[in-house]
Amino acid sequence: MTEDRLPSRAEDFSEWYNQVVLRAELADYAPVRGCMVVRPYGWALWENIQAALDKRFKATGHVNAGFPMFIPKSFFEKEKEHVEGFSPELAVVTIGGGEELEEPLAIRPTSETIIGHMYAKWVKSYRDLPILINLWNSVVRWEKRTKLFLRTTEFYWQEGHTAHATAAEAEEETRRMLDIYTDFAVNEAAIPVIPGEKSESEKFAGAVITYAIEAMMGDCKALQSATSHYLGQNFAKAFNIQYLDVQNNQQFAWTTSWGLSTRMIGAIIMVHGDDTGLILPPHLAPIQAVIVPIWKKEEEKTAVCEKAGQIADELQKTLRIKVDLREGVTPGFKFNDWEMRGVPLRIEIGPRDLAASSVTLSRRDRPGREGKTTAAWEGLAQTCQRTLEEIQQSLLERATQFRKDHTSDPTTYEEFRTAVEKGFALSWWCGGSACETKIKEDTKATTRCIPFEQPGGTGRCIVCGMEASKKAYFGKAY
RNA sequence: CGGGGUGUAGCGCAGUUGGCAGCGCACUGCGUUUGGGACGCAGGAGUCGGCGGUUCAAGUCCGCCCACCCCGACCA
Incomplete structure (x- = not known):
């Protein structure tokens, strides 16, 4: 089955990427142009990204909320730069319930405008500030050219929106959130990033300052992996977010917004993947270790599967584990299959291992025989935990070195x-x-x-x- | 939105001069296999992208439309 091999990254990086996404079952093309279906495995990865970020957001005082996807189109005309930036990629609903709508509704490309509208309603006094809200949702931007995870018509993300009483506080928030993204990228996704400021031409439409983290992909191209915007009083003035300060003076609030999208999944694929497929950083991998039982004879099968089950029960207490009990496919097939899906650690157990009271560990970041070691049943959970940490570190080091070299x-x-x-x-x-x-x-x-x-x-x-x-x-x- | 390409089974493709719709992989069943992508046998699966035209006859020729992919200008 030679046609089952991936194109190498060197010969066609773009095609390699497309195939990895499809074959690892992260996502698939939807029937609507430029849209994707995030499949369960891809969504599980997104859930782990969400959990890692959400924890950090909550720890810094943010709360989650839900805002509507429909925004009156006129809202987009209130902030001059924002209109110019987003008008070309707005999707607009003009018919509802079979009737032409009095006012067309934009499908949110980002929520600054409706946030501005609501914050204006909620903010009366300096005592109402700051407001620190985050949204987990999807947005729609009518993109000309799309690619799974990197740029799709609809994509999933989080968008944080905060309002503050002073410029200094808002600026501090903007930087704090970029630091959180940096910490997440480096320590969870194992992606070295460059935090910095965007140039005037590259900044967000309507922002005073845009900060971003930039990462280098496996083909040496850059990917903006998250952004944090200091919006000054631009949106406060456009939407009239005013409060009375301690001296009883009307003041405009200072706002920020910051976001990280499913594009991060694209970054993980392109930074860590190799010619055999995906490599997921252990901290985010939906399956951290897969157990592959190996047998020839029926009685071997019983013994091997029983032991595999015991090991899984034990490891499950601390790790995300999967046992591959599929019959009718050979172990070799399973090895390749899980390598394509990027599972960081594989635990092989067969008659030889049973006899030696051990298992064979295979590291995804070290292909072939050199990545294989033998590990005793005794203390296996700790061994796996330690190995996963080593893989996490080595992925970060490898990516850092690669960027340095380029x-x-x-x-x-x-x-x-x-x-x-x-x-x-x-x-x-x-x-x-x-x-x-x-x-x-x-x-x-x-x-x-x-x-x-x-x-x-x-x-x-x-x-x-x-x-x-x-x-x-x-x-x-x- | 410009330039190029492709539409035939789930995927990848073949289909000659217009003459019964095919191959590989995948899928289903049974058996043998299983430590790096197993094999045999038997099956199921099609609005040939759509509409129209030419013709006794169109996957094949002609026209229009649609979709998707690749390359350029815009974007998390």
Whole structure:
């Protein structure tokens, strides 16, 4: 069955990605253009992402709420930049119950406007602030070109919306949430990210400042993995979110919004996956270890399956475990199958292991025989736990090294042009949009972000040679 | 929205000069297998993307439409 092999990442990364998504059963194409069905395995992964984030949101005082998906279309005309940014990709409902609606309803592409409307209603006094609400929902943006998880017409995400009494507090919130995303990406998804500020041209429509975390995918392209926006008073003024301060003066509130979407699943696939399929970070994997029983004779089957069941019961107490009892497919088939699905650890148990009171462990991040070790039944839960932690760490290290190997610091514009073909370039940039545009026209690379971490001092802009106080990351992006 | 491509069984494809709708994989049943993608036998499965035209006869020729994929401009 040679046709069952994936295209290699080197020969066709895009096709490799599509096939991994479909074959690992993360998602499938829906009958509507650009829409996807998230299948149970993909949704389980999303649930683990949700749990890890939700825990962090709650710990920082946020609460969840539900807002409607229909928003009066006129709301989108209230904030100038926001209209320009979102009008082209709005889906609008004009008929309801068989009758033409008096006012068309936009299907939310993001909820700043309806949040603004409601917050205006709820906020009267400084005592009502801050409001720290998060929404887990889906949004619709009419995208021209779509790709499973990375850019679909409808996608699932969380959007946080907060309102504060002071600019400082709102700015602090914006940074706090970006820190949470960074922590999540690094420690749960094992994806090294670059936190930083977006350039004027790349920022969210209606924001004063947009922060983002940028990650490098396995094909060296950049993926914006989460964003956090400081909205200043733009939406407060557009929707009249006003409160009386301690001195009894009317003030406009300061708002923020921040989001992370199912695009993160795409990032996990593209950062960690290899030519045999998906590799999931243990912290987020729906199945952390799969037990594959192996037998030849009937009596072996009974003994092996019984032991496999015992081990599963024991490990289930601390780990997410699956026993693969399918008959009629060979162990070799199962190995490949679970490797495609990215299960980080495989526990093989057969007659040989029974005789030795042990199991064979196989690490997904180390293919073939070298990833196999023997582990005693005694203390197996701890062994697995430790191995999973090692895998989690090694995935992060591998990805960090990869990014390092594909990030350069070119000294001339000529070098720069070559550099962005091979990965990220970290270069001095004057901040001028003319230079940014020139880069984009010449190389198709864009400013990914101006990282918080700066070398200090000044340098010469890689394009115009003018004095620059900051370095920026440049690269081709999804 | 421009350029290119593809629509035939769940998936991948073949189908000659217009003449009974086919192959591989997957699926179902039975048997033998099972430590890195097993094999045999027997089955089920089709509005040939849609509509119209030419013809005794269209998967095949002609026209229109639709969908999807790939490449470019816009985006979490």
